[in-house]
Amino acid sequence: MKIHILTIFLSLSAVLSYSQKADYQKANKAYDNFSYAKTSDILLEVANNGYTSVSLLQKLSNSLYFNNEMKEAAKWYGKLFEEVGETALDSEYYFRYAQALKATESYEESDAWMQKFYEANKDDLRGKAFASKKDYLESILSLSRDLQVVNLDLNTEKSDFGTNQYKDELIFASSRLGDKIYQWNKQPYLDLYKATKQADGSYKNVVAFNEDINTKYHESTAAFTPDDEVMYFTRNNYYKKRYKKDDEGVNRLKIFKATKNINGDWSNVESVHFNSSDYSVAHPAINVRGTKMYFASDMPGTIGQSDLYEVDILEDGTLGDPENLGASINTEVQETFPFINEIGDLYFSSNGLSGLGGLDVYVVRDFENKRESNQPLIVENVGKPINSSKDDFGYYENLGTKEGFFTSNREGGKGDDDIYSFKAIECEQIVTGTVLDKNTQELLAEATVTLYSKAGDKIETVIADQAGAYSFSKLTCNEPFLIRAEKTDYIGDEKNFVTLMGDRGYGN
Structure with a gap:
């Protein structure tokens, strides 16, 4: 009898269990709802249990990137490219991977991916900026100064950022309190707070800014007119107890105006005329003459994810029509948190220009005069220690009191975003x-x-x-x-x- 031996070759691959499928579906829904912290938590568990796919790696890497978990993002972008190769993905992944690597100070590897990004997008302003100044690290270090920065005592383990001064008070945003949780980062919604300046120059006695300004949603980044009678601030699209979303289900940011009443309280909150439910406007800054307001937006005409704009503040207190500051400053990603000092220097943060990593602070010296006279605008990275490999933003300085502040999520802080102070140097x-x-x-x-x-x-x-x-x-x-x-x-x-x-x- 002839015996036939049947040999079966088994090829084993990881498959999703029923529970993993349920988790994966939850992660997809969270990702679509911009709940990036929840997305990464779920997908990390699924991936660590042995299952990966191109879609999972994309969403996991992106959710970590969008939530500023750059070390982990770099790890998973690396796995994504190992899985699919260098040419199978949109080149925007080159840029994100390069940014994530830079945040871990892996500059040579980051530069290699930025070179790939440039070669794939030679008209992109980010690639052009990189290609035109490949010695950017040397240049940034030459601009760095021996300056002491101090993590403020008022910081918490939550997010604290975006400073401005009002008389003897420091105004800032914080997620330190609140029961309502923002799903993007699983922290309470932001409110505005104030701390009072002490005789030794420190800021203490933190209290909520104003009950008519703060709501159950986000408020941040206040700016004040020179006469201290009007303030502008950022808030979610929530007005007269109505919370609005756009057609994609996204609640946008708006700039609101408040005025001082006869009792010295902030009231009469109203939306500025160029707000919209279809795009965001945020982070106002006002010049020393009270004639211009600068802000960030992704309104129609924006070059990137958010651009810097200016708008005239007219003599009657109304606002003119916004004007984009143009490609000399704006790139295809984020330009945000503008600040204009007493002598017309424009500071802002960007992750589209060559920097140390994440958002870096940049400056255009004598910006207002140069813009009025159509002179070239030269953008400079302010260097260390203001900038780091992490996100650095919300720059503010008072040349009169010689005080300065900025926000960073760098290593060694108390929490997520922390406010740092520095003393301006006499010159x-x-x-x-x-x-x-x-x-x-x-x-x-x-x-x-x-x-x-x-x-x-x-x-x-x-x-x-x-x-x-x-x-x-x-x-x-x-x-x-x-x-x-x-x-x-x-x-x-x-x-x-x-x-x-x-x-x-x-x-x-």
Whole structure:
């Protein structure tokens, strides 16, 4: 009898159990509802139990990335590319993987993925910024300063961020209290709080800002007009007890305006006219003259995920029409948290420009004057220690009191996002020059040289020495001036100039 032996080759692969299928379906629903913390919790458990797929790896990596869990995101993006190869995914995954790697200070590997991203998207502003300055790390370190930053005592294990000053108070957002949980990050919804400045310069006695401003949803990032009578702030699309979503089921952010009443309380809350249920506007900042408001939005016409805009504040207190600040500043991802200081420098955070990782703080010096006169806008990374490999944002400085604040989720903090303070460094410069005959280049002795401020006010007049030399001392860094030379029998001449940046503000 001939015996036939049947050999069966088994190929085993992990399959989803019934309970895992149920968990996976829950994760898909959470992902679609932007509950990224819940999504990653579920999918991590499923993946660690032996099941992975391309879809699971994509959603797991993305949920970690969107919730700023960058170390874990880098790990799972790496597994995703191992699974599918480098060319099977949309190139946006190159960018996200590069950003996640940068947050872990794996700069060489991050740069390799940014190069792939650039080669796949040569018209993308993010790729262009990377390709145009591959020595960005060296450049950023050269801008860094020896500056002490202090984690404020008022920080909690929850998120605390987005500072501004109102008289002797520090105004900020926090998720420290509340029973209603925001599913994106599983923390309570944000409210505005205030802390009072003490004699030693610290801020204590934290209390809720105002019951008419805070609601059961998010409030953050307050800005005040120079007369302290009007405030603008960010809130969910929740107005007159109505919570609204767009067609995709997303509740957007809006900017609201409140005014001081005769009792000194904030009231008369109203929505600004360019708010919409279809896009977000957020994070207002007002210039020292009270003539401009800057904010972030993804309204139609936005280049990326969020752009910076400006809008005129008219004499009657109403707002004009918003204008995008353009591609000199905005990229295809996030530009957000603008701040304009007393001398017109624009600070903001971006994750689309070459930086140390996550959101970095950038500055455009003398922004308002340059924008009004159509001069080129030069964006600079402010360097360490303001920036780190994590998210750094919400920059604020007061050049009068020499105080500064920013927010970061860097290592060593008390919680999620923490507020850090720093002391502004005094900066004075000496400006020297010589007076010459424009035609013969002859040195002109005893010429009269006068220095004027940007506003045209006379600051000082000196007489040049026998060699035509003059000097002015104790000039503020990074400040525009006008200088005029005059001498009998000569036609006077003048020149505008800006003092060098030096160690002013956060140390630049």
